[in-house]
Amino acid sequence: MKYVKLERAGQPIWGVLEGDVVRTLAEPPFDRICYDGGSLLLSALEAGEDGLRLLAPCEATKIICVGKNYYDHAMEMGEGVPDRPILFLKGPNTVNRPGGEVHAPAFVERLDYEGELALVISRRAKDVKEEDFADYILGYTCLNDVTARDVQKSDGQWTRGKSMDGFAPIGPILTDEVDGANLHLETRLNGAVVQSSSTTLFMTKIPALLAFITASMTLEPGDVVTTGTPAGIGPMKPGDVVEVEIEGIGVLRSRIV
Numbered sequence: 702m703k704y705v706k707l708e709r710a711g712q713p714i715w716g717v718l719e720g721d722v723v724r725t726l727a728e729p730p731f732d733r734i735c736y737d738g739g740s741l742l743l744s745a746l747e748a749g750e751d752g753l754r755l756l757a758p759c760e761a762t763k764i765i766c767v768g769k770n771y772y773d774h775a776m777e778m779g780e781g782v783p784d785r786p787i788l789f790l791k792g793p794n795t796v797n798r799p800g801g802e803v804h805a806p807a808f809v810e811r812l813d814y815e816g817e818l819a820l821v822i823s824r825r826a827k828d829v830k831e832e833d834f835a836d837y838i839l840g841y842t843c844l845n846d847v848t849a850r851d852v853q854k855s856d857g858q859w860t861r862g863k864s865m866d867g868f869a870p871i872g873p874i875l876t877d878e879v880d881g882a883n884l885h886l887e888t889r890l891n892g893a894v895v896q897s898s899s900t901t902l903f904m905t906k907i908p909a910l911l912a913f914i915t916a917s918m919t920l921e922p923g924d925v926v927t928t929g930t931p932a933g934i935g936p937m938k939p940g941d942v943v944e945v946e947i948e949g950i951g952v953l954r955s956r957i958v
Contacts, residue, residue, distance in 0.1 A: 703719075705873070705874050725737050764796075767787065820927075821924070822924045841947075843953035848862055872953050887947075
């Protein structure tokens, strides 16, 4: 299925995308799919008619991120290859909608893009076995792990540089119709390709990643796990448009202001 989350009349609502039609749901799609009998055209949603707009397709209590899950990015950062996944958190305050604006506080001197494949958890997950990983994934989506790079480096740890308001654009859709282990990812800055890679190059694959994370912490329905960025990270400035495109999912577009 392909899921979307949208705002209608000021209220969030989930839907299932079927061709050019969004069939709206009575509740989030974690326990079951419960249609409410309503529908709307995708074109109306994309055009923002009647106050409609896409939201990030999650209900995140937390975003669990992986640092240096691509060998080339680990080399790019110049700090060696980790012998286990490096985890860090972004708070729910960072969630940003598709097509939204990213604004950094004035004291940030370098703001970076990091295009990534993310997944959304479908049910409470603790001590997940690798062979059962798919039972806990509602679907896959795009994420931009926006980073205040100068703050990250000066602080010596990553919380503040990664967790400023709006620093996690997510979307545009969530789908279980792709193979997260074999997807092409591309990030563009003002139309120019700056990252191009494949999830086949993950150092820690998704089954092992979920097992590693849930050995330490419980994931809740709607939480987001994002899988790391490939080489090619770089700075953004006000006026820039960043696009993260993953095959079978779509294009996550953000404007820097």
